[in-house]
Amino acid sequence: MTAALRAKERPPGSPSVGPSPPRRRGRRSQGLAAHAFMSPWLIGLVLVTAAPMLASLYLSFTDYNIMSTPTFVGFDNFERMVGDERFWASTRVTSLYVLVSVPLQLVFALMLALVLDRGLRGLSIYRSAYYLPSLLGTSVAVAVLWKQIFGHDGLVNQALALIGIQGTNWLQNPDSALWTLIILNVWTFGSPMVIFLAGLRQIPEELYEAARVDGASQIRMFRHITIPLLTPIVFFNLILQTIGSFQAFTQAHVISGGTGGPVDSTLFYTLYIYQQAFVNFDMGYASALAWVLLLAIAVITALHFTLSKYWVFYGD
Amino acid sequence: MRHLSRRRLFMGAGAAAGAGALAACGGVGGGGGDSASNLRYAFWGNNVRQENYQEAFDLMAEGNEDLALKVEFAEYSAFQERMTTQMAAGNVSDIFWIPSAQVMTYYSNGLYRPLDGVESLDLSDYADADIQDFLLDGEHNTMPFGVFVPVIRYNATFVEEDGVDWPESWDWDAFAEFAKEYTAESEDRWGVAYAADADLPFEGWLRQRGEQLWSEGGRIGYTQEGLESWIAWWEDLREAGATPTIGEQDGVGASWEDVGDRCLAWFSNSNHIVDDATMFPDFEFALSHLPVDPSASDGHQFLYFPRQAIYAEASDANAELAGEVFNFTTGDVEMLKVVGLTMGAPVNPRVAEEYVEFASPAETAMLEVVSEDREADRSPRFEAPPGSSTWRTVMTRTLEEVTTGSSTISEAAAAMIEEINQGIDRAASGEEDA
Amino acid sequence: MSTSTLDSPPVVDGPTRPRGPSRSMRRAKVRGAILRHGGLILFGLFMLYPLIWMAVSAFKPSHLVLTDPSIIPTELTLENFVNGWVVGGFPFWVFFGNSLVIAISAILGNLISCSLTAYALARLEFRARNVYFAIVLVTVMLPMHAVVIPQYIVFSNLGLVNTFIPLILPKFLATDAFFIFLMVQFIRGIPRQLDEAASIDGAGPFRVFWSIILPLMKPALITTAIFTFIWTWNDFFGQLIYLTDSSVFTVPIALNALVDSESNQGTGTLMAMSVLSLIPLLLFFAFAQKHLIRGIATTGLK
Structure with a gap:
């Protein structure tokens, strides 16, 4: 083991929630420089982000139909959620979606990133090909494509017919519709894959070289260099995909035509917010729904950060 | 807090953002179109309908160049999303089509300008019974531009x-x-x-x-x-x-x-x-x-009308121009000769007759059923409430x-x-x- | 599978590693490579089937796209490209141009603003740093539909509707905070000894940022560029509400205008123009991912 490799093997553990704790001894604060560096973001926060966010927070305590003057109603909107079946339906749909599609997508992305990292001719072609679905993303065309695959006469049923099974219309069946959206999400694993690839590229080559000189085996290098140094990126992808899946909207909007059907089986939480805000003009309730989502995501993210000190390893 | 209007609520932030916006990004931006007038017309459909309507509007503008429209169009649900944001900001088009489920919601939010005061609007082709059909809550504030049954x-x-x-x-x-x-x-x-x-x-x-x-x-x-x-x-x-x-x-x-x-x-x-x-x-x-x-x-029997309206906060001058736009779009067979009847049979009885000779077989079938229902006695119908x-x-x-x-x-x-x-x-x- | 990635010798586009495998090993390697290519191609076809269908449909007569959905066309035509080319009186290349202007400005904005902020959050020491970092995260958590109307009101009252400013300016102000988080994660993967060495040599924070951190975080910057490009290119909602005049339409708005949800007309033209709109994305990605792969070799611990 080289010194470099050993240096990397510091056990992950220093407890922290944000980025690394100020652990450098006796260094003076760099507050002025930091605020100078952050000034674009600070300006944006104050002018573009915070005001609308605070406005929506205020609106969540009001009755506001977009044209009217907001009327303060206290916690009415939040109380209403308790008895709102569709709120619960959307919560169930979204939770299942997050729980299933995030791990699946990440595993796919990581495996393919490792396969496509190096060692084969023409890898860049594969990378581009596998990334193509993510480029299409959530364009209106996806609705047409998905129907060609999962519709009554779609590809899946044609394949099933070959082995004598009469398939259902997967998009119109409340038991399977959400799964077609999960597959859609996994299909676009290209985005986390690219981030993983970038993370793999970031690992200094010298570490491998030094380890090789010391006669470390491939498996050992993978376990002791690749995996630990990739954990910040795995963590990032986990957070990003979790937040992104909680906020998933366009897939369901495009494929169900904005209804979240059949029978609310694809009523994503944000789709419900959208229906309340843009179709029902119930902006107060929509804002309350949005802030509840924010709280839920914040709790889950905080949990991820707390757990991260047990498995995420930082080079700093 | 109750009297804090939404505009006030956001204007503070707006003024500040403005300074930043202009300082940081002065030159960037797209053109605003080069039409002479500033009369905005919002509707939904696809690019085929848009092209047909634009052709008809160009024809209209040949007759009166004040009527050159700035057209805003999008597919049906995108149209509604855009409309919602524009309503919130008080920045709605002078003339807009009304999605069927929103007719009374828009009305209760005061989006429509009463048409009685729009002097350019020519209603001479319509019988009193026709006008009666158009009213919402007893007010003539929308102008139908088609008939479905x-x-x-x-x-x-x-x-x-x-x-x-x-x-x-x-x-x-x-x-x-x-x-x-x-x-x-x-x-x-x-x-x-x-x-x-x-x-x-x-x-x-x-x-x-x-x-x-x-x-x-x-x-x-x-x-x-x-x-x-x-x-x-x-x-x-x-x-x-x-x-x-x-x-x-x-x-x-x-x-x-x-x-x-x-x-x-x-x-x-x-x-x-x-x-x-x-x-x-x-x-x-x-x-x-x-x-x-x-x-x-x-x-x-009943008739369903797709409706359009003039925005309540449109200027008087624009409202008068909008009245002329209505005269052309609902009262001139030249319009329909270009755009066809995708939005239903003509609402203007005179135009409906004039159009017969230009109708395709499918359109003829439609004109027949609609005119039969139109001749029937009809009890009143009401729109979806807010x-x-x-x-x-x-x-x-x-x-x-x-x-x-x-x-x-x-x-x-x-x-x-x-x-x-x-x-x-x-x-x-x-x-x-x- | 994962370990095999490290032991395949002739590295093609990654940095080379000196190795000297025996002949029998090499033969096993060739067999392995064939297997892997076979697997990758098969999987690729599976992944790309919908897109291949889309490309084929683009060349079918419009009324057959949905009524005869087989992947082998019976008739080929260019009518979809002709019919979809003009939207709102403007040819599609105008929309490509508009999208490109927005996308490139957004990339610039995100690269500059997010990297500066991320550096401060990852490396500089100051009070309440964790609070700032938490705020960064919280701003990504609120769903867009809750803030889009207040934002629209602001920009509308400033008379900035139908300009690109509402779509570009926020990027220069690091409002895509998710990229800040991305970059923070990458910077934290860079060994601190590097900037400490520079600091000891008397470099200030900006020097360290500019000559040490920035070159080392090239993969993160390229990732940011790729994502920004794609997101901007596909962003529908923001562009829909801010751009109402067809002269400033972007690709997604124009694509949306091809479909009429009420009648399902225009699916053929939608397929055709969707295929076209993917091309710039694919070119950009192919170009950018080359850099993603080559960025690192010359840097590292020295």
Whole structure:
């Protein structure tokens, strides 16, 4: 083991929630420089982000139909959620979606990133090909494509017919519709894959070289260099995909035509917010729904950060 | 806090952001178009409709260059999203089309400018009874630009090929029997597509029972029994196999491209024939009136109008120009010669007559059914009240519950009525507070 | 599978590693490579089937796209490209141009603003740093539909509707905070010894940022560029509400205008123009991912 490799093997553990704790001894604060560096973001926060966010927070305590003057109603909107079946339906749909599609997508992305990292001719072609679905993303065309695959006469049923099974219309069946959206999400694993690839590229080559000189085996290098140094990126992808899946909207909007059907089986939480805000003009309730989502995501993210000190390893 | 208007609420942030915006990003930006006037016209459709309308508008502007429009268009649901944000910011187009479920919601939010004060608007072609049909809550504040009625559209080629007898008029029971028989005798065709979600036929059913879709007081105008009877009529057909399965037709709202060439009959709006016929150029399509029960109450026929309005905060000058735009778009056959009848039969009786000689076969069929219903005595109809904008989504879900067997018809009907009522109550209580 | 990635010798586009495998090993390697190519191609076809269908449909007569959905066309035509080319009186290349202007500005904005902020959050020491970092995260958590109307009101009252400013300016102000988080994660993967060495040599924070951190975080910057490009290129909602005049339409708005949800007309033209709109994305990605792969070799611990 080289010194470099050993240096990397510091056990992950220093407890922290944000980025690394100020652990450098006796260094003076760099507050002025930091605020100078952050000034674009600070300006944006104050002018573009915070005001609308605070406005929506205020609106969540009001009755506001977009044209009217907001009327303060206290916690009415939040109380209403308790008895709102569709709120619960959307919560169930979204939770299942997050729980299933995030791990699946990440595993796919990581495996393919490792396969496509190096060692084969023409890898860049594969990378581009596998990334193509993510480029299409959530364009209106996806609705047409998905129907060609999962519709009554779609590809899946044609394949099933070959082995004598009469398939259902997967998009119109409340038991399977959400799964077609999960597959859609996994299909676009290209985005986390690219981030993983970038993370793999970031690992200094010298570490491998030094380890090789010391006669470390491939498996050992993978376990002791690749995996630990990739954990910040795995963590990032986990957070990003979790937040992104909680906020998933366009897939369901495009494929169900904005209804979240059949029978609310694809009523994503944000789709419900959208229906309340843009179709029902119930902006107060929509804002309350949005802030509840924010709280839920914040709790889950905080949990991820707390757990991260047990498995995420930082080079700093 | 109550008196803090939303504009105030955001203006503080706005002023500050402005300084930043201009300082950081002064030069970037797109052009604002180069039309001479600043009259904005917002509508929905696809690029084909947009091109046709633009051609017609260009024609209009040749006559009066003040009428050069700045057009804002998008697909139907995108149009509504954009409209919502514009409403919130008080930045709505001078003239805009009104999505059907939002007519009264927009009205209750004061979006419409009363048309009585618009002197350029020429209503001389309309009888008093026509104008009476246009009023909302007793006010003339929207201008219809088309007429739809509920119809059965049928495949005339099939009728000929299969040697079936298609009568002049149907009653509901006879039609149901016919559809079942036809399906049984046909190899790969169905009598009718499942269409319990079709709004105009549903409204027609209710009116024949002496009920209404919406009441004059802005409530649901039908009974649970009325709703159940409608769903039951369709369920009977579906269970008998006279319609495609929900899977085959891709949802409770049948998909025309999937089964349009395998269903003899199709319940829909009279105007849809124009666009739909082009998808299956090998077939000829024709229109019949909705089935009528012998016991149907008088005046059950009705006309549905797609409407447009002038924005309440449009300048007086723009409102006058908008009146002239209405004169052209609804009162000049030249307009329709360019754009066709995708938005229904002409609302102006004179134009409807003038257009006959230019109509395509599909359009002729539509003009005939519409003019027959127009001549009938009609009891008044009312638009969807505020808070009910999602009623069609609710109805679709209700039908999904019934057709998947997760609810009985009466449970689902009761739930639908309750959900719609809640929305109306909520909107009404909001208005009282404000 | 994962370990095999490290032991395949002739590195093609990654940095080379000196190795000297025996002949029998090499033969096993060739067999392995064939297997892997076979697997990758098969999987690729599976992944790309929908897109291949889309490309084929683009060349079918419009009324057949949905009524005869087989992947082998019976008739080929260019009518979809002709019919979809003009939207709102403007040819599609105008929309490509508009989208490109927005996308490139957004990339610039995100690269500059997010990297500066991320550096401060990852490396500089100051009070309340964790609070700032938490705020960064919280701003990504609120769903867009809750803030889009207030934002629109602001920009509308400033008279900035139908300009690109509402779509570009926020990027220069690091409002895509998710990229800040991305970059923070990458910077934290860079060994601190590097900037400490520079600091000891007397370099200030900006020097360290500019000459040490920035070159080392090239993969993160390229990732940011790729994502920004794609997101901007596909962003529908923001562009829909801010751009109402067809002269400033972007690709997604124009694509949306091809479909009429009420009548399902225009699916053929939608397929055709969707295929076209993918091309710039694919070119950009192919170009950028080359850099993603080559960025690192010359740097590292020295």
